[in-house]
Amino acid sequence: MTLVSRIVVGIVALIHILILWLEMFAWESKGPDVFSFLSEELFTPTKVMAANQGLYNGFLAAGLIWSQFIGNPEWARKVAVFFLLCVAIAGLYGAATISVSILFVQTLFALIGLVFILLTKKA
DSSP: OOHHHHHHHHHHHHHHHHHHHHHHHSTTTTHHHHTTTSOGGGTTTTHHHHHHHHHHHHHHHHHHHHHTTOSSHHHHHHHHHHHHHHHHHHHHHHHHHTOTHHIIIIIHHHHHHHHHHHHSOOO
């Protein structure tokens, strides 16, 4: 992967670490600001559900970070592509079912990463 690809993958991983933090640890305090379209009284009863979602976002971040440390360039590329595709698909579903803003926060960076990885020569 090129340096630009690695940077974009890192940005996508960072976004998902931030989502993990929000959903697992700051759902009731910061969640209402981020998800202002939801009624504030929904945050307490959905805290456990949000934490579960946060954990899944953490797994996506972990996979993307793992791809940065794989010694074999071809495997690193394949792992990054897999996790970026997972992020993009989750983002498309979230944009269709929750909020279009997810398309710009989550999906766009994953697609940019995929383009950079898939259009560069295999290392």
